[in-house]
Amino acid sequence: MKTLRETANGDRVTVVKVHGEGPVRRRIMDMGVTKGAEVLIRKVAPLGDPVEINVRGYELSLRKDDAGMIEVV
Amino acid sequence: MAITIALAGNPNSGKTTMFNELTGSSQHTGNWPGVTVEKKEGRLKGRREVILQDLPGIYSLSPYSPEEIVSRSYLVNDRPDAIINIVDASNIERNLYLTTQLLELGIPVVVALNMIDVVRKTGDEIDAKKLAGVLGCEVVETCALKGEGSVQAAERAIALAKNNLTNSAEAHTSSLSIRRTAFSSEVETARDSISGLTSALEKVKDKGEAYGRWLSIKLFERDAEAAKDAGITESAEGKRVLAAIENITASLEDALDDDSESIITDGRYNYIADVVRKTVKKKDAFALTLSDRIDRVVTNRILALPIFAGVMFLVYFIAVSTVGAWGTDWVNEVLFGSLVPDGVASGLESLGTADWLNGLILDGIVAGVGAVLGFIPQMLVLFVLLAFLEDCGYMARIAFILDRVFRRFGLSGKSFIPILVGTGCGVPGIMASRTIESDNDRRMTVMTTTFIPCGAKLPIIALIAGALFPGSMWVAPSAYFLGIFAILVSGIMLKKLKRFSGKATPFVMELPAYHLPTASGVLRTMLERGLAFIRRAGTIVLAATVLVWFLSSFDTSMHMVDTVDSMLAVIGDKIAVIFSPLGWGDWRAAVATITGLIAKENVVGTFGVLYGFAEVAEDGAEYWPQLVAAFTPLAAYAFLAFNLLCAPCFAAIGAIHREMMDVRWTLFAVGYQCGFAYVISLIIFQLGRLFGGGGFTAGSAVAIVFVLALIYMVGFKKPYAAPAAERLTAAPAADIA
Numbered sequence: 001m002k003t004l005r006e007t008a009n010g011d012r013v014t015v016v017k018v019h020g021e022g023p024v025r026r027r028i029m030d031m032g033v034t035k036g037a038e039v040l041i042r043k044v045a046p047l048g049d050p051v052e053i054n055v056r057g058y059e060l061s062l063r064k065d066d067a068g069m070i071e072v073v
Numbered sequence: 074m075a076i077t078i079a080l081a082g083n084p085n086s087g088k089t090t091m092f093n094e095l096t097g098s099s100q101h102t103g104n105w106p107g108v109t110v111e112k113k114e115g116r117l118k119g120r121r122e123v124i125l126q127d128l129p130g131i132y133s134l135s136p137y138s139p140e141e142i143v144s145r146s147y148l149v150n151d152r153p154d155a156i157i158n159i160v161d162a163s164n165i166e167r168n169l170y171l172t173t174q175l176l177e178l179g180i181p182v183v184v185a186l187n188m189i190d191v192v193r194k195t196g197d198e199i200d201a202k203k204l205a206g207v208l209g210c211e212v213v214e215t216c217a218l219k220g221e222g223s224v225q226a227a228e229r230a231i232a233l234a235k236n237n238l239t240n241s242a243e244a245h246t247s248s249l250s251i252r253r254t255a256f257s258s259e260v261e262t263a264r265d266s267i268s269g270l271t272s273a274l275e276k277v278k279d280k281g282e283a284y285g286r287w288l289s290i291k292l293f294e295r296d297a298e299a300a301k302d303a304g305i306t307e308s309a310e311g312k313r314v315l316a317a318i319e320n321i322t323a324s325l326e327d328a329l330d331d332d333s334e335s336i337i338t339d340g341r342y343n344y345i346a347d348v349v350r351k352t353v354k355k356k357d358a359f360a361l362t363l364s365d366r367i368d369r370v371v372t373n374r375i376l377a378l379p380i381f382a383g384v385m386f387l388v389y390f391i392a393v394s395t396v397g398a399w400g401t402d403w404v405n406e407v408l409f410g411s412l413v414p415d416g417v418a419s420g421l422e423s424l425g426t427a428d429w430l431n432g433l434i435l436d437g438i439v440a441g442v443g444a445v446l447g448f449i450p451q452m453l454v455l456f457v458l459l460a461f462l463e464d465c466g467y468m469a470r471i472a473f474i475l476d477r478v479f480r481r482f483g484l485s486g487k488s489f490i491p492i493l494v495g496t497g498c499g500v501p502g503i504m505a506s507r508t509i510e511s512d513n514d515r516r517m518t519v520m521t522t523t524f525i526p527c528g529a530k531l532p533i534i535a536l537i538a539g540a541l542f543p544g545s546m547w548v549a550p551s552a553y554f555l556g557i558f559a560i561l562v563s564g565i566m567l568k569k570l571k572r573f574s575g576k577a578t579p580f581v582m583e584l585p586a587y588h589l590p591t592a593s594g595v596l597r598t599m600l601e602r603g604l605a606f607i608r609r610a611g612t613i614v615l616a617a618t619v620l621v622w623f624l625s626s627f628d629t630s631m632h633m634v635d636t637v638d639s640m641l642a643v644i645g646d647k648i649a650v651i652f653s654p655l656g657w658g659d660w661r662a663a664v665a666t667i668t669g670l671i672a673k674e675n676v677v678g679t680f681g682v683l684y685g686f687a688e689v690a691e692d693g694a695e696y697w698p699q700l701v702a703a704f705t706p707l708a709a710y711a712f713l714a715f716n717l718l719c720a721p722c723f724a725a726i727g728a729i730h731r732e733m734m735d736v737r738w739t740l741f742a743v744g745y746q747c748g749f750a751y752v753i754s755l756i757i758f759q760l761g762r763l764f765g766g767g768g769f770t771a772g773s774a775v776a777i778v779f780v781l782a783l784i785y786m787v788g789f790k791k792p793y794a795a796p797a798a799e800r801l802t803a804a805p806a807a808d809i810a
Contacts, residue, residue: 018335023137024579029338030133031581032167035331037342042365046377047477052368052584056166056342057355059364059584061473066581 004039004053004067011041013072020069032056033070076234077124078117078227079148081175082159083168084130085466085585087187090594091159091217092127095227102601104734105129105143112143117227125227126153132167134174136298139512146302148178149284154234155181157226159217162199163191163586165353169345172208173255177290179283181233182210185226189214191586195362198354207348218591256340263325264289270314276303292318294334364586368470377474384467385493392455393497393528400450401498409443429633432626433619441618444672444724445611452501453603455494460598463508464590469582476580482564483573484521485514491522492560496553499523499721503728504606513573517564519732520742523721524559526552529673533716535692536677540700541709548710552717555753559718563749566786572741574793610727617723621671625664636682641667654772655715655751656708656758666715672722707765711758718750752779 007013015037018029032055033039040054050063082088093100096115105112110129117123128147129140136142148156158175160168165186175182186201205212211229215222256264267289271277277285291299292315297306305311322333329336349355370376391397414435421431462468468487475486487509495502502522509515526534530552538548567573625641628634636642645664652658652666661683669676674691681689684696693700704712720726720743730739759776763769 017331023135024581026135026137026334026338027132027579027581029335030135030170031583032170032342034339034342035335036339042368043372043374045372045473045477046374047474049477050473050580052372052473056164058164058167058586059368060581061469061584062581063476066579 001071002073004041004051004070004072005064007041007072009041009043013039013041015039016071016073018070020066024066025069028062028066028070031060032058033060039072074238075122075124076155076231077126077151077153078230078234079126079128079153079156079180080159081128081144081148081156081171082130082185082187083132083161083164083171085583086130086159086161086168087217088127088130088159090591091157091185091187091215091223091226092125093594093597094217094220094223096125102605105139105147108139108143110139110143120231123227123231131171133171136296142298148175148180149280149287149302152180152280154238155183155230157183157185157230159185159187159215162186162189162214163195163197165199166342166345166349169208169348170341173341173344176208176210177255177283177287179281179287181230181237183226183230183233184208184210184212185215185217185222186212187215187217189222190216190219196356200352204348204352207351255344256337259325259328260293260336260340263321264293266321267292267318270317271303271305274303274305274314290337293322294337295319295322362586364466367587368584371467372470372473377470381471381474384462385489388455388458388462388490389493389497392451392458392494392501397451397454397501398497400454401447404450405443405447409439409447413443414439429626432622432633436626437619437622438615440622440671441615444618444722445607445614445727448498448500448724449603449607451498452504452606453599455501455505456599456602457595459490459505459508460595461590464588464594464598466585466587468508469584472580472582473584480580482561483513483517483568484560484564485509485511485518488514488518488522491518492525495522495525495527497528499525499527499725500606500610500728502527503725503732504602506732507602513568516733516738516742517567517573519729520567520745521560521563523725523729523746524563524718525556526717527673527721529722530717532674532677532691532693533669533713536680536700537709537713539692539694540697541704541706548713552713555714555717559749559753562783562787563745566783566790567745569786569790569792571793606728606731610724610731613727613730614723617726618671621668625668636664636679642683652715654759654775655711655754656762657704657712657715659703661703662712666719669716670720670723670726672724673716676716707758707761711754711761714757715750715754718753719747721746752783756780 004013015033015035017035018025018033037055042052042054042059044051045061050061051067052059052061054060080088080092092113092115095117097118099118100113100115103112103114104110113127115125115127117125126147128144131138131141131144134141134145134148147153156175156178158172160172172182172184184204186199186204189199192199201212201214211233213222213226213229215226217223264286268285271288271292272285277288288299288303300306300315305315325336326332331339371380417439418431418435421434459468462471471489472486475489479486479488488506490508491502491505494505499522503519506515506518506522509518534549534552538545542548621641624644625636625639626633627640628638629640629643641664642660645667646660649658649660649663652663661680664683665676665679668679677691677693678689680700681687681693681696684699686695689695700709726739726743729742730736733739733742755772756776756779759770759772760780763773763776
């Protein structure tokens with residue numbers, strides 16, 4: 001399973017499934033990271049975490065641990 | 074007839090700007106019951122009968138954050154007559170996600186397509202008329218920053234509200250039929266079955282069809298909060314209904330191989346994607362915007378930290394070193410140092426009032442009011458800078474850049490600013506924590522900010538360093554290291570406690586597009602926060618100052634006396650024993666510590682008075698010999714450590730209370746600070762004595778126990794985890810503890 005965590009800057013991927021449970025997962029989905037959404041990996045923060053992605057036309061930052069819950073192709 | 078209109082929208086959608094424009098100065102700020110979420114209400118300019126209720130900026134109506142819970146419980150239970158939903162047109166897809174949820178409530182909605190000018194500038198096109206048709210609600214194009222369209226949006230909402238109040242039944246059914254398109258047919262079938270099960274509920278009968286539909290979606294999502302609110306979780310009948318719903322939900326989950334929350338969220342976003350396809354003509358979705366180009370530099374791998382350091386230097390320079398300090402010095406030294414006291418003194422003299430009354434007014438009330446107002450200039454300067462950083466979008470970048478470092482200590486990247494400002498003055502530092510969204514992170518910041526030595530603690534450092542450690546260079550830097558150590562250790566320890574365990578706000582944060590804030594918006598935020606400090610902290614500061622004045626001016630038989638013979642001296646004498654394990658069980662030190670609560674620099678002056686000097690230099694050089702005779706260097710350093718870490722001055726305690734908005738949290742914070750200061754001070758003195766050849770005593774044993782306890786708390790204690798059962802039923806709602 002490939003997750004958003006394993007992607008590189010500039011990659012364009014499509015979300016397959018958001019794993020995990022509870023508030024964090026719901027928040028990720030509420031922010032538009034849902035099945036079928038196209039995601040562009042914009043950059044990694046200067047200290048190596050979190051990451052910045054572009055989804056549904058805006059910039060979103062999330063921690064690498066949470067990015068690991070997002071399965072992509 | 075009074076009409077209530079709610080303003081709802083995502084953070085950064087321009088909601089506050091529109092609210093300000095529509096209400097002007099007729100705003101009332103309070104709190105949503107039970108939570109620390111700000112509640113703003115106002116009346117429409119020129120139409121006093123229309124009440125505007127500003128809801129917190131939210132992305133969804135999920136049951137997980139306090140902002141979302143208060144918003145939806147307001148919308149569902151208090152039912153405003155109409156909603157103006159502010160949608161950032163330049164970010165329409167995600168903004169419409171909240172819209173789909175608002176439309177379900179059965180309350181008339183006007184979508185304000187805000188920042189439409191930004192969309193036009195990029196060359197994108199939104200067909201507002203078509204959007205209105207597809208969504209089944211009114212759509213008005215607005216640009217709140219320039220004041221365009223806001224009034225029309227309000228007019229439309231009023232018209233809808235009036236129309237809805239006169240013939241509600243028809244309006245509902247016609248619009249509901251349109252909204253049914255949101256989900257796939259399997260989901261709608263399941264939802265209909267759930268509706269059938271809940272239609273007999275009291276609340277559904279009472280609130281009508283729209284609520285029933287909304288509730289059925291929430292129950293399908295296994296929304297515990299909505300179930301509780303519907304009164305379905307208590308009775309045996311309710312439990313049977315819930316079990317039946319669970320069956321429906323589970324079987325659809327099996328069929329679709331997905332869980333119900335995803336099914337609903339995906340359904341909404343698929344619906345929106347379809348709406349957007351029909352109504353928006355967009356260029357390349359991933360094209361670099363101006364914001365992206367700014368971010369290429371500002372959050373760049375190499376440049377981000379130097380730029381951050383530069384911005385922080387500017388904030389510090391303006392708020393702490395120059396403009397802010399000039400204002401505060403003027404208020405403290407000129408206005409409340411001579412002008413007001415001299416004026417009041419001569420006024421009282423000409424009236425010939427009694428000594429005690431003069432004392433009360435001058436040393437109690439005037440000093441107390443001065444203590445409150447003295448912080449205002451610096452605070453206002455800081456608030457302008459903060460409001461600017463927040464509004465322009467840089468604050469979110471700070472969190473992005475620093476998150477990795479700060480989250481280890483239970484703090485947010487945004488905690489950096491409170492701590493930085495706290496080196497000047499803890500009061501604006503604590504107030505600066507306002508910008509941190511997560512309750513836990515904010516409380517942690519509020520509790521630990523004053524550990525860093527503020528400007529008023531510098532005279533104490535100068536006193537101890539000058540008298541007991543002449544010529545040494547390490548005392549002052551060690552005070553800052555001690556402060557940083559206290560913040561980090563406290564962060565690690567406290568975040569393992571139960572009271573910091575709940576409701577972790579996920580760090581899934583929007584990086585909003587940069588924009589230039591308006592002067593009026595920035596100034597308004599500044600004034601609101603400044604006034605909030607005066608209102609909420611002012612009374613505490615004033616009362617505490619008067620109390621300490623009273624204790625230090627009277628003896629037990631109510632005669633006015635010098636401090637040496639006062640009640641405070643008696644109290645100091647009694648409590649001094651508490652401090653003897655710290656090496657400074659001298660009553661003068663105890664009294665000085667208490668007067669330090671009014672303002673930390675008082676510690677130096679109080680020693681002076683108690684040693685018989687009416688006036689002393691800022692570092693108390695006059696009585697250094699006496700101090701050397703009374704204290705060993707070790708005891709003096711322990712005294713310094715205690716005074717740096719213990720409860721801050723009353724003004725800062727007032728600010729803590731203002732930010733915690735809860736007496737228990739305030740007491741916990743102050744109690745923790747004093748306890749931590751005591752433990753650290755004791756460890757310093759007792760271990761210092763042990764290793765200095767003082768022999769092993771009971772005190773050394775206690776110190777070793779404290780050290781081991783700290784090591785355990787920092788390194789070994791497991792974070793508190795809610796028991797599994799509690800987690801399932803946990804309503805992340807309004808409980809503050």
